[in-house]
Amino acid sequence: MKKSLVAGIILTLGILGFTSQVSAEQVQSLRGANDLDTKSNQVAVKRNIPDRDPIARDYVQQPPLIPHKITGYKINLKFNKCLTxxxxxxxxxxxxxxxxxxxxxxxxxxxMANVAARRYFCTQCHVPQADAKPLVENTFKPVSAIHK
Ligand code: HEC
Ligand code: HEC
Structure with missing residues (x-):
């Protein structure tokens, strides 16, 4: 009985020590240290790029990026604007x-005669583009050849 009480106190102290250590490290997200609802975080909504030529693909099997605006294009059970x-x-x-x-x-x-169900919701794979600064550096390079 006495032993478990001591163990409990040690455990509690350990947890307290751990949490204070974490908060001391100042964890920060990419948007900075402010809460989501503070004014300084309200950035302008990025605009889709207007229509342009197809965008080169970065790797084999990449779903091509959408080179035009899709604002207001509906995709639901009865209607798929993309397919028009x-x-x-x-x-x-x-x-x-x-x-x-x-x-x-x-x-x-x-x-199938029509688009397969798993390819019906186009924007699951194809995404429009905005002229936005990348949040993090990206040094991805595709393989230069699949068959040697
Ligand atoms: C009003 C007609 C129209 C609608 C609606 C439309 N597109 Fe397009 N889309 C085009 C045209 C035209 C091009 C080719 C652009 C070019 O060659 O300049 C294109 C290009 C694309 C490409 C690039 C293809 C490639 O080979 O790089 C993708 C991906 C695409 N659209 C996806 C979509 C998706 C997803 C939707 C629905 C959210 C959609 N489009 C709705 C007309 C349309
Ligand atoms: C599950 C992911 C996925 C979904 C959903 C999907 N696509 Fe694709 N799409 C791809 C991939 C991957 C490619 C490139 C390889 C290929 O052609 O399969 C592609 C290629 C394309 C191309 C270029 C074809 C070519 O010959 O270059 C167009 C246009 C396109 N998709 C339009 C659409 C439209 C419109 C829809 C909705 C009806 C849609 N996709 C749904 C993954 C998807």
Missing amino acids: CHSWTNYKEAHATKISQTHFANRDSNV
Whole structure:
């Protein structure tokens, strides 16, 4: 009984010591040390880049970046704005890139007549671009060749 009380006190002191050590290190997020709701953190919303030519891909299998604005483009159960330009029926008239064949294969590799469910929500993989300064340096380099 007495032993466990002593152990409890030692443990509590240990935890207290640990927490004060952590706060002394001044952990800081990329947005600085201010709370989210303080005025100084309210940065202007970044604007999507307007339409431009396709953006070069940085690695094999990269979902191409969206080189145009998509503000207000809806994708839901009944309607997919992206497909009004990118589907195989509409791409010619819209002068848009047609979705590739991979987008028709379901997870069992069966090729469907329409976009497979797992490729339906385009913005899960394809993202628009803003002219924003990178938060951290990135030195990523793709492999130069897949087959040697
Ligand atoms: C009004 C027609 C239109 C709509 C709607 C549209 N796009 Fe596009 N998209 C284009 C055109 C045109 C291009 C080709 C740009 C060029 O060649 O200059 C393009 C290019 C792209 C590319 C680049 C392809 C590549 O090979 O690099 C991606 C990715 C893309 N769009 C995704 C989307 C997604 C996702 C949506 C829905 C959120 C969408 N687009 C909605 C017309 C459209
Ligand atoms: C699960 C991720 C994923 C989803 C969801 C997805 N894509 Fe893609 N997309 C890719 C990848 C990866 C590529 C490049 C390789 C390829 O063609 O499969 C690509 C390629 C493309 C291309 C370029 C095709 C070419 O021939 O260069 C277009 C255009 C495109 N996608 C549009 C769309 C649209 C529109 C949707 C929604 C209907 C969509 N994608 C949904 C991953 C995705």
